[in-house]
Amino acid sequence: MSNMLEAKGINFAYPSVNVLSDVDISVQAHESHVVIGPNGAGKTTLFKVLSGEMFPQSGKVWYNGEDVTGLDAWERVQRGIGRTFQVARLFAEQSVLNNVVLALECRERIKGTSHGAWWRLHSSRELVDEAMSRLAQYGLAVRSEDEAANLSHGDKKRLELLMTLALNPKLIMLDEPTAGMAPDDRRSVVEMINRLREDEGLTLLLTEHDMEVVFGLATRLTVMNQGQVVASGDPETVRRDPMVHEIYFGKGGSHA
């Protein structure tokens, strides 16, 4: 297996605090790589650096062998990296359907087809149909005319994932996909994510707090603490690592 996304020697500091020091991480194709660690360990900052939302003070990021360190988020997205946020970011004033259509139009614009051309007054029929069928796939078709702002928390996250997938990414980064969800909802999200990997061949990079979710979908685990990577490997090995035990599992105890 080859490294799809790789980062070496990442340092990131705000004016007074060091958030990431010398972080290395690699994501291989078709794996489901989960980054865990206590609050403030630097997981979200690492996500921001890997997705191009922010730029590190030093270190490099490669995607499929290409140096993407200096590329902005939108350029990395055009190369096939998708990303969702801890709190779903949607076009709140638009209908659910229009949210998806907008995402599809962005995809068409990247491809350069006339479906996304700026002079179009109405969205193309084909894109609307595709959006509807994608919504149906995720059980959101009934809400298609509702304003996105009125969706439930779980549905908002689902819609955001759907919009990210609309661009047909190769790698998606999910920041706490089950945060704030009820246990039933969590299980369905885990199933959905596993399907994405197994059936559609997607590569996943996630952060997650809930240990049931983590061990339900991780094929590789990286543990962070205070801005550093403490351990990385297959979930079982990492779970038995005594140091990890101490700094992470040792605290809650119940899942260890």
Add this chain to the structure above:
Amino acid sequence: MDNNTTSFGFKATPLIALALCFAAFATVPFWAEKGLVFLAGILMLQIVFALSFNLIFGLTGLVSFGQAAFFAAGAYASAWLSSYAPDLPFVLTLAFGGLVGALLSVLIGMVALHRASGIYFAILTLALGQLIYTLIGKSTALGREDGLIGITRPNLNFGLFEIDLSRGDDYYYLIFVASAGMIVSLWWVWHGTLGRTLSAIRQEPERIRFLGVNVRRYREYAFVISGTVTALAGALLAPWSQIITPMIAHWSYSALPILFCLLGGSTRFWGPAVGAIVFAGLEHSTRNMFGMAELIVGGALLFVVLAMPGGILGTIALLRQKILSPAEGRPSDE
């Protein structure tokens, strides 16, 4: 179904209002005195000014305090060219005004949108606009502080026939047709794919960035389209008022479209037009009272920002919603 028939009257109202406005502007020279015809011409150009400004303000979500720079650039560039080369076809003079406005908006957009957003963008556009104002006021070719006077209304030469726009109300109708054309273009941009993307940028810039959109580039598109149309409106103004002074580049003139947009409702396409018309009425009725204009404009603006965030159209829509679905707000019977 029942609901549809009752709401039909409401749905048709905006169209009727639009048609009435159109008819009113089309017939002004037939029923109004000269002074009012002149004001109506200015008002149409101010409507275009405000609608084009709202592309960056209400749609894209950027507060620019320097829009007057583009209006003045268009007016001065075309007026200067028409006096420098009087034999040039009028269409070229107009286009020159638009071109200068476009170039200027590319330049200012590049500086102001470079990492700056929110309040920094507002002040930076303000400072750059004032720079243009100062430059115009100091430039001899543009008449320094006195401005350009005696700008002539042109002939339109179509080869087979000629329209002398200096006669009668012909130039009024040129403004009318040109404004209508620009408004249709702006309407298209606002409602089309581009407009939806710009609106998405205002609502959630991070999401649209992670859909592979270069947000800064799109903000620049909006800025340049807006600046160009504003400049064209300015270019049309010069031969109409026949005198232009640096005041049309001053920052207080940049504040006008902001006022129109907020007064009428900046999230709706027609909001700024409503704002401009209402404001023109207010201004006309207080024109003889010194100091009153500022008090009324300031008071109205403050009231709208604090108490009527949707502007006139937003408030009407809210009232309409209350009439149509009085159950709103109570627990619904799902």
Add this chain to the structure above:
Amino acid sequence: MLADFLLIAMNGLVWAMAIFLVASGLTLVFGILHILNFSHGGFVMIGAYLAYSIMNLGSGAVGIVAFLGLALACAVTVGAMGFVIDRVVFKRLKDVDDSYSLIATYAILLLSEGAVKTIWGPNFLSVYPPKGLGGAVFLGDFIMPAYALFVIGAGIAVFLVLDFWLQRTASGKIMKSVALDPWMASLLGININLIFTVAVVAGFALAGLAGGVLAPNQSLSPMMGGTYIIQAFGVIIVGGIGNVRGAFLAAILLGLIDAFGTVYVPSLPGVFFFVAVAVIILFRPQGLLSGVR
């Protein structure tokens, strides 16, 4: 040659301190409340017109002490206006986007211009410098109007007092902590609403003080507020919005750039200021200094 150079620099400094007097209250209010108060210039103008009216109650020009007292009276009066505006307007702008507060305060600027026009009329008015500052002072080879030196002194004094207050006193430190994290400050038992009110009143009082001190600096007209606020905006954005020290540095920097620019390219007065603002912000969008200082 050197004398010319120094004279130009001194002129730049006079401008710089005049604008700093205006900008200090503006940047303070933004630092604490995140409201960029467009109407600040309008209240500097009101302060200046008040000074004019108070002086004309008596015989015109007054002594230095009386002049300072008069400027303080302007500060108190305008500070009181600030209290009212805080209650009526600013309290409602808490949850509004920065840019919208800018528009709301622009409306107040219009109101203040309308009020000045209605009360004092459209004509240019002039205020005499205080007795004893009407003449000129010989400094080695060159001559400065005594009043210009007074403006420089006033600017430096206001800066030192503000800086001492924010850096060294307990109330100043509380102020800064509210600016950094109002939520945290309220958890620590600080009455943040009171702090906000204090900041607004202090900001407006500074505007009134600036108006009083600067009344003889130029003729008074209803356009004065707008002119001052634009320059003050330039100064605080270059200094880093909310940062008093930054505003002080930026005022000096921009004052010198504009003074020298105008001397060497006399056909374009006032242009260098805007060019400098644009260039500096292009390379340092956050301004020279950031954070509340």
